[in-house]
Each structure stands twice: as structure tokens, then as C-alpha cells.
Amino acid sequence: MTADLPRPTAATASPVRIVGSGLLGASLGLALRAAGVDVQLADTSPVSLALARDLGAGTIPDPAADVPEPALVVVSTPPDVAASVVRTELAAHPGAVVTDIASVKAVIAAEVLEGASPDDAARYVGSHPMAGRERSGASGADADLFAGRPWVVVPTESSSPAAVAAARSLASDVGSFVVQMGAAEHDRAVAVVSHLPQVLSSVLASRLNDADETALDLAGQGLRDTTRIAAADSRLWTAILTGNAAALRDELVAVRESLDHVLGAIEQGLADPLAQGAIGPLDRVIRSGNEGAARIPGKHGGAPGRYTEVTVLVPDNPGALGRLFGEVGEAGVNIEDLGIEHSAGQRVGLVRLSVVPQAAAGLEAELDRRGWRVVAR
Amino acid sequence: MTADLPRPTAATASPVRIVGSGLLGASLGLALRAAGVDVQLADTSPVSLALARDLGAGTIPDPAADVPEPALVVVSTPPDVAASVVRTELAAHPGAVVTDIASVKAVIAAEVLEGASPDDAARYVGSHPMAGRERSGASGADADLFAGRPWVVVPTESSSPAAVAAARSLASDVGSFVVQMGAAEHDRAVAVVSHLPQVLSSVLASRLNDADETALDLAGQGLRDTTRIAAADSRLWTAILTGNAAALRDELVAVRESLDHVLGAIEQGLADPLAQGAIGPLDRVIRSGNEGAARIPGKHGGAPGRYTEVTVLVPDNPGALGRLFGEVGEAGVNIEDLGIEHSAGQRVGLVRLSVVPQAAAGLEAELDRRGWRVVAR
Numbered sequence: 001m002t003a004d005l006p007r008p009t010a011a012t013a014s015p016v017r018i019v020g021s022g023l024l025g026a027s028l029g030l031a032l033r034a035a036g037v038d039v040q041l042a043d044t045s046p047v048s049l050a051l052a053r054d055l056g057a058g059t060i061p062d063p064a065a066d067v068p069e070p071a072l073v074v075v076s077t078p079p080d081v082a083a084s085v086v087r088t089e090l091a092a093h094p095g096a097v098v099t100d101i102a103s104v105k106a107v108i109a110a111e112v113l114e115g116a117s118p119d120d121a122a123r124y125v126g127s128h129p130m131a132g133r134e135r136s137g138a139s140g141a142d143a144d145l146f147a148g149r150p151w152v153v154v155p156t157e158s159s160s161p162a163a164v165a166a167a168r169s170l171a172s173d174v175g176s177f178v179v180q181m182g183a184a185e186h187d188r189a190v191a192v193v194s195h196l197p198q199v200l201s202s203v204l205a206s207r208l209n210d211a212d213e214t215a216l217d218l219a220g221q222g223l224r225d226t227t228r229i230a231a232a233d234s235r236l237w238t239a240i241l242t243g244n245a246a247a248l249r250d251e252l253v254a255v256r257e258s259l260d261h262v263l264g265a266i267e268q269g270l271a272d273p274l275a276q277g278a279i280g281p282l283d284r285v286i287r288s289g290n291e292g293a294a295r296i297p298g299k300h301g302g303a304p305g306r307y308t309e310v311t312v313l314v315p316d317n318p319g320a321l322g323r324l325f326g327e328v329g330e331a332g333v334n335i336e337d338l339g340i341e342h343s344a345g346q347r348v349g350l351v352r353l354s355v356v357p358q359a360a361a362g363l364e365a366e367l368d369r370r371g372w373r374v375v376a377r
Numbered sequence: 378m379t380a381d382l383p384r385p386t387a388a389t390a391s392p393v394r395i396v397g398s399g400l401l402g403a404s405l406g407l408a409l410r411a412a413g414v415d416v417q418l419a420d421t422s423p424v425s426l427a428l429a430r431d432l433g434a435g436t437i438p439d440p441a442a443d444v445p446e447p448a449l450v451v452v453s454t455p456p457d458v459a460a461s462v463v464r465t466e467l468a469a470h471p472g473a474v475v476t477d478i479a480s481v482k483a484v485i486a487a488e489v490l491e492g493a494s495p496d497d498a499a500r501y502v503g504s505h506p507m508a509g510r511e512r513s514g515a516s517g518a519d520a521d522l523f524a525g526r527p528w529v530v531v532p533t534e535s536s537s538p539a540a541v542a543a544a545r546s547l548a549s550d551v552g553s554f555v556v557q558m559g560a561a562e563h564d565r566a567v568a569v570v571s572h573l574p575q576v577l578s579s580v581l582a583s584r585l586n587d588a589d590e591t592a593l594d595l596a597g598q599g600l601r602d603t604t605r606i607a608a609a610d611s612r613l614w615t616a617i618l619t620g621n622a623a624a625l626r627d628e629l630v631a632v633r634e635s636l637d638h639v640l641g642a643i644e645q646g647l648a649d650p651l652a653q654g655a656i657g658p659l660d661r662v663i664r665s666g667n668e669g670a671a672r673i674p675g676k677h678g679g680a681p682g683r684y685t686e687v688t689v690l691v692p693d694n695p696g697a698l699g700r701l702f703g704e705v706g707e708a709g710v711n712i713e714d715l716g717i718e719h720s721a722g723q724r725v726g727l728v729r730l731s732v733v734p735q736a737a738a739g740l741e742a743e744l745d746r747r748g749w750r751v752v753a754r
Contacts, residue, residue, distance in 0.1 A: 189592030202666030215566030230666035289579030322706020329699020
């Protein structure tokens with residue numbers, strides 16, 4: 001299978017210095033080593049540093065030895081310390097391009113550029129690999145963490161073409177695909193596609209603390225989906241949210257306005273369910289949500305709805321899924337996407353298989369013939 | 378495989394009359410017919426009614442003929458008309474138990490019981506099968522729609538034990554598992570586990586209408602998960618939300634308060650990121666969300682975290698998933714849960730396999746040996 005996923009040939013010059021050896025830094029080290037690039041590791045915590053080295057993410061340069069100068073420095077610290085580390089690295093390595101991989105960009109760029117020399121400013125470019133996980137720390141590091149993910153390259157007005165090219169090569173070398181935009185555009189984008197979902201998921205999940213145990217037994221896939229990212233790291237997320245305060249505030253103000261419309265309608269409805277203004281705002285928010293959700297690109301960046309779902313009721317017996325997917329494979333049908341739904345207390349699941357529309361009917365007939373319980377579309 | 382999912386032996390007496398032949402009514406008819414129960418169908422729309430009959434959900438009684446009296450009437454209309462239909466059915470079928478399957482219960486029970494005779498009141502019991510879909514209409518009907526789902530039986534203070542038993546048998550006969558609670562408790566429960574997630578998902582998705590195309594290219598699994606249920610039917614959901622106004626208002630007020638705390642902190646942080654009160658509230662909402670999300674029961678009603686995730690990078694080639702699951706099956710490991718993550722524009726996906734903790738390391742080693750790229754835990 002490995003042959004299906006060719007490793008890129010590294011365009012990044014050795015050595016790369018990675019400052020901050022947590023989950024992302026250590027994963028980046030592993031990915032670069034796998035691509036044949038030499039990696040120097042640094043971290044304020046000697047234990048984190050040694051762990052990343054022991055995992056194979058890079059070497060710890062001996063300060064007494066003649067250490068080769070890095071061509072590229074990657075700052076992978078929490079967002080609130082990224083700018084000062086970038087400035088330190090620009091000063092310490094005057095021949096290197098320096099990039100940070102924090103999730104917010106405008107505040108960091110502003111702090112980096114404030115009073116910077118033209119040369120220092122030219123050597124800085126921001127990055128944001130969209131490859132978070134709910135955990136943190138080098139022990140979760142993986143060379144494939146960035147594979148198949150967007151990596152946003154965020155030049156400032158002062159970034160040199162060479163600096164931008166170095167960041168783009170880095171992203172490609174670890175298997176990401178490159179998206180390039182300015183800091184303000186980036187911050188607005190992640191406010192709506194990442195930071196607002198995080199806040200709303202956390203707020204929603206926090207409401208479960210007041211719920212009865214019995215209420216939670218009624219939890220279905222909808223609640224599970226909407227609260228999955230609520231299992232987030234608070235140290236990291238406080239820094240992200242406060243670091244993107246301006247863009248996030250605009251989103252939160254808009255959300256509060258929508259909620260006020262819903263709440264106003266609900267309060268009208270409490271007095272009289274058919275009162276003027278009791279239904280219209282509820283209809284508007286559901287329909288507006290329909291339209292917004294339809295804008296999210298499907299797999300491969302294609303339009304949503306490119307695939308047809310085939311739903312199969314699967315018993316929870318050893319090997320049932322293996323049997324199902326084995327038989328789907330025998331039927332010669334490629335699965336474009338999949339999901340599974342469970343309810344508490346039941347030993348069956350609904351497996352949703354997305355296939356190209358022209359394959360759906362044949363797959364359903366074949367699975368039916370083989371004795372599977374296919375849920376009608 | 379069908380043998381793995383034994384059909385229950387019906388305890389429900391024939392015939393059952395189903396009023397409303399949309400998705401849920403027609404699915405219920407199919408499920409009861411499959412369990413050997415006779416079903417009479419009714420609907421205000423002759424076309425919907427004929428469609429449900431043609432799908433095999435039941436028969437349309439000839440008003441001129443001598444139609445057998447139903448022992449049980451199931452009202453599966455939209456929530457806003459359920460109570461008046463229940464009253465009509467109680468009057469028309471004085472020997473029958475009548476239940477409705479709408480998603481809200483207290484307002485319907487109050488309207489049913491208002492001025493009802495003791496006998497009518499005794500024959501009514503509420504139901505709520507937790508088996509919605511994002512679509513509607515009989516054409517999506519399926520006999521397995523209720524299998525493995527919770528079905529809440531909601532007696533009033535007047536419901537007779539026989540009426541409650543009839544609703545419980547109905548739920549079991551279509552493969553659901555029965556949860557019993559009062560109307561107020563039910564409405565509070567679904568406000569937090571179903572209606573609030575719907576409102577927040579719709580509000581979140583509605584924000585995407587203002588986003589740039591490029592921003593949407595950065596959408597990851599977090600946004601997809603949190604907005605999946607935003608593809609909801611507005612006719613149904615306006616009736617549900619307004620029908621549960623009291624319980625939903627309490628949740629929305631609490632959410633607005635949480636959002637105000639977040640927004641207050643963000644605004645403090647805009648002036649000075651380390652101002653008093655800029656970080657604490659953000660930390661609190663993330664941590665509170667951690668705790669709330671951890672309360673959601675895992676599969677089979679067990680505690681979350683019972684399973685260990687093994688993540689595999691899968692190329693998007695024909696048959697790759699079939700090969701993967703075939704090889705997982707050969708390794709003798711049972712998959713307890715699964716999911717897949719994609720990014721726009723990439724032809725690889727991350728497949729997450731949940732397995733019992735003691736099987737994880739062996740499965741990782743085996744998949745690695747077979748050439749799969751396993752992402753480290």
C-alpha cells in the first residue's frame with residue numbers, strides 16, 4: 001500500500017531547525033527525516049526535547065560543537081510565545097528563513113515586524129498546517145500527521161519570494177497541499193471554519209454538565225458529531241482564541257444576534273405558538289443553515305452530493321465489518337466515504353457507505369443478495 | 378447476516394392504525410408488517426397514502442367495508458397537529474390505545490388531556506422514537522429505521538398500565554429499546570441532546586454564507602461534524618422547536634450567557650491579551666466542554682474511552698477500504714467503531730478504527746507489516 005502514497009522528494013535544504021518539540025514540532029521532524037532532511041531540535045523543556053529526539057524527530061545539536069547553520073527555522077511553540085521566539089531565531093540565524101506554524105497569524109506577524117530590520121522582515125513568513133489533534137505532546141507525534149492536509153502559507157508584505165518558496169516547499173515535503181493567503185484573510189477564514197465551531201461545540205458540551213444521566217442515554221449521532229471537538233486542549237485553545245480575538249469577535253457577535261432572533265421567536269411562541277414572529281425566525285435560521293452547510297466542499301474539493309449513500313445495518317459480531325467491506329470489495333465498488341452510527345445499549349450499527357451514484361443501486365442489490373439488511377434510500 | 382439480527386416476535390395486536398404516512402409512519406408500517414402485524418394506513422394526502430401502501434407499509438381500509446377496529450392507533454403527523462389528531466382518534470376508536478410519535482411531548486399531552494374524559498385520558502400515551510433522518514416523506518421509509526434506536530415511552534398521569542404496555546410492545550416489536558420517562562423530563566432531555574445541538578449547528582452553518590470560497594477550502598472534519606445536522610428539514614424543525622419552547626428557552630438562555638462570557642473575554646483580550654478576565658472565561662468554557670463531552674455514553678451505553686483508536690492512512694484507490702477491512706478481518710480483530718477524515722483536494726483519507734485496547738498494538742503491528750501507513754497513537 002505504501003507504493004500508493006509516494007513520499008515527496010524533498011526540496012527543503014538541510015538542516016532544518018525546529019523550535020518547540022511538542023506534537024506538531026516532533027511530527028514535522030519525523031516527516032522531514034522521512035523525506036531525507038536533517039533536523040535540529042530545540043525546546044525550553046529538556047524532557048520534551050529528549051523525547052522528540054528518542055522518537056527519531058531529529059538531533060539535539062551539541063552547543064560546544066561546530067553546528068551547521070540552518071537554512072530554515074520552524075517555530076512550533078504555542079501561539080502566545082511564537083512571535084518572540086521568531087524574533088530570537090531571526091537574530092540568532094541571520095542566514096535562515098524563519099516560519100512559525102501557529103493557528104493565528106495577524107497578531108504574530110505584527111509583533112514580528114514591529115521595529116524589525118528590512119532583512120529580518122524579509123526572512124519571516126507565517127505558516128499554518130491544518131493538522132491539529134485533540135491531544136498534545138511529542139508522544140502523539142507522527143510522520144504522516146500533515147499528509148493530505150491543507151497547509152496555509154501566510155506571507156507578510158515584507159516576506160521575500162525566497163522565504164515564501166521555502167515555506168511552500170516545506171509544506172509539500174511533508175505531504176500537505178499548499179494554500180496561500182494574507183494574515184487577515186487567514187484569520188477571518190479560521191475564525192469561521194475552526195475557532196467558532198470550537199467555541200460553539202464547547203458551549204454546547206458544557207450544557208451537558210447540567211443534564212440528567214437519562215437525558216444522556218438519548219444522545220444520538222447528532223450530539224456526538226456536534227460535540228466531538230469539545231474534547232480540546234484548553235492551554236492551546238485559550239491561546240488560539242485570544243490570538244484571533246478580532247476576527248472571532250465579529251463571528252461571535254453575529255452568532256449572538258442569530259441566537260437572539262431564535263430566542264425572541266421561542267419567547268413569542270411561549271405565549272402563543274402562532275404569534276406574529278414566533279415561527280419566521282426559526283424557519284430562517286434552519287434554512288440559512290441548510291444553505292451554509294451546502295457550501296462546505298465535499299471530498300476531493302468536489303461539490304457536496306457527488307456521492308450516494310448506501311446504509312447497511314451491521315450486527316456487532318466479530319468480523320462483521322471486515323465481512324461487509326470484503327464483500328463490497330468483491331462487488332468491485334469503491335467506497336468514497338464512510339461513517340457509522342450507534343445508539344447506546346444496542347449491539348447493531350448503521351454503516352453509511354458513500355459511492356458514486358451509478359454504483360449505488362447495484363451495490364444495494366448485491367448486498368441484499370448476500371443477506372445484508374440494506375436501509376432504503 | 379440476517380440470522381444475526383433476529384426479528385422480534387410481535388407482541389402488538391393486529392390491526393394497528395397509523396395516521397400520517399410520511400417517513401416515520403411508513404417506516405413503522407413496514408416494520409410492523411415485517412413483524413407480522415396488520416397495518417391500516419391513513420393520511421390527509423391521498424398521494425402520500427397511496428405511496429405508503431405501494432411501498433408495502435399497510436392497507437387502505439375501504440370505508441364502505443366492515444373494517445376491523447384497531448387495538449392501537451399511532452399518530453405520526455407533524456408535532457403541531459398531533460394533539461388534535463390524537464383527540465379525533467380517541468373519539469373515533471373508543472376501544473383503542475392511541476399514541477403519537479412526535480418529538481415533543483408536554484404540549485401535546487396537555488392539549489390531549491384538556492377536558493378529556495377519564496376513559497379517553499387513560500387510553501393516551503406519548504411516544505418518541507429517536508429515529509429521525511435529515512429527509513422526510515414515505516419514499517425514504519425503511520423497516521429498519523427504528524432498529525437499535527432509543528424509543529421513549531412517555532405516559533401521562535392518566536395513562537393506563539395497558540396503554541403504557543401497548544406503547545412499550547410497539548417499540549420492542551420494531552427493534553427499538555425502550556426508555557420511559559415523564560413529558561417534562563423528556564422535553565428537558567431532548568432540548569439539550571437534540572434541539573439545542575440543532576439550533577447551534579444551524580446558526581454555525583448559517584455563518585458560512587458570509588465566508589469566502591477560500592475559507593471553505595480550509596474546512597476540516599471539525600466543521601463537517603459540527604454542521605452535519607444543519608441539513609435539517611425546516612417544516613419539521615420549526616414545529617419541533619416551537620413545540621418545546623419552554624425547555625429550549627432555558628437552554629438558549631444558558632448558552633447566551635456562556636457566549637457572553639466568551640465574548641466579554643475576547644473583548645478584554647482585544648485591548649490587552651493579558652488583561653484581567655481575558656483568559657479565565659475562555660479556559661472555563663473549554664474545560665467545561667471537556668467535562669460535558671465526557672458524559673456522553675460510548676457505544677453500547679458504556680463509558681467513553683472503552684476503545685482505542687488505530688488510525689490508518691488509506692489511498693483513494695478502488696478497493697483500498699475493502700482491502701483494509703479484509704485484512705483487519707484476517708487479523709481477527711473486531712472493529713467497534715470507525716470514521717474517516719478527508720481534506721479537500723487530496724486523494725487520501727485517514728481511517729479511524731476503534732478496537733478494544735488490548736487489540737490495538739497487535740493490529741497496528743499487523744497492518745504495518747502488511748504495508749499500511751499507521752498513524753501513531
